Amino acid sequence: MHHTRAAGGRNLHSHMWIFGLGGLALGGGFLVFAPQIPVVSKSILLFAGFHLVGAVILLATLYFGAGRDWLRRLGAGKAKADRLDFGWGPGWMNGLALVSFACLAGAILIEVAAPAWWPAAFALVGLAANFLAGNSIMRGFRRVDQSVLPLVRFLPKGEGLVLDAGCGAGRTSIAVARALTSARVFAVDRFDADYIDDGGRDLLARNLTLSGVADRVSIEQADLTALPFAEGDFDGVVSTHVYDHLGGGKQKGLEEAYRVLKPGGRFLMGVWVPGWSMFTIGAVLSFFLTSKAKWREMAKAAGFELEDEQVNNHAWFLVMRKPAAA
């Protein structure tokens, strides 16, 4: 996939301009042409509705195209020097609120223009409520005070070397380093995620310093499906919201985590699985997330024993153990 670096420093997909032009054309079209349709011009509600939809599309396009970077740069001067920042841009999180708003506008339009279709309007109101709930769940990920790990003793002696697989900007590395003051953490990531500002590497270094754990956390750039560590290097492995991003590399990623763990070591892995909270975010797409049963199956195939399962902040955590005799 091609990426270009925007002035604000974020990675952008190079085909963004197509969406930009499409959004401008669609929003402009609503504003200019829709009110000329007789049924629209004759109804005040429809007239207002189409203007609303056009304005929302135009504003969203401008915001995602340039406004977001502009606002970010505006705020950069007063960078929250003493605040953690995990790099989740507000844009794609607000996206669900926009979808919700669009569903609601669609419901109003149907109700006014074609009342006989009220079941469709009813369904759209349901979807609007669904996506609004999803937006609130997604926004939770931007909070720096949200707990990221369940209360699980994945490192029984509380000391040793822990791998944070797919650390991003460091939420989980910091949680582990703060909770286990005798442990050292290896924060590993490819640092190329385009949904985290600059892939997260600079933010990670900054967050570790701010949290006072930089001396116990080492940063390493690597791919989780081909880890540059020797067999049994780590006493524990932890990972949040990463293995569900590995596509076809999930099994290989689990096998790599198994390989670098010491015999008897545990792997605490948190992922999104199908369920009501994921439905609020992805609707039917959430059904395509890897199921709990499939994760258990893959973990066992990698050689792990399954010890425990927990749910924390909408993520499902599996505690796996490499057999002591391995």
Ligand SMILES: C[S@@+](CC[C@H](N)C(=O)[O-])C[C@H]1O[C@@H](n2cnc3c(N)ncnc32)[C@H](O)[C@@H]1O
């Ligand atoms: C949703 S973020 C989660 C970051 C962090 N664990 C957290 O909970 O805040 C997923 C992270 O996984 C990383 N990632 C995805 N695939 C990877 C791979 N094959 N190797 C290394 N890192 C990967 C991305 O770069 C990104 O930082």
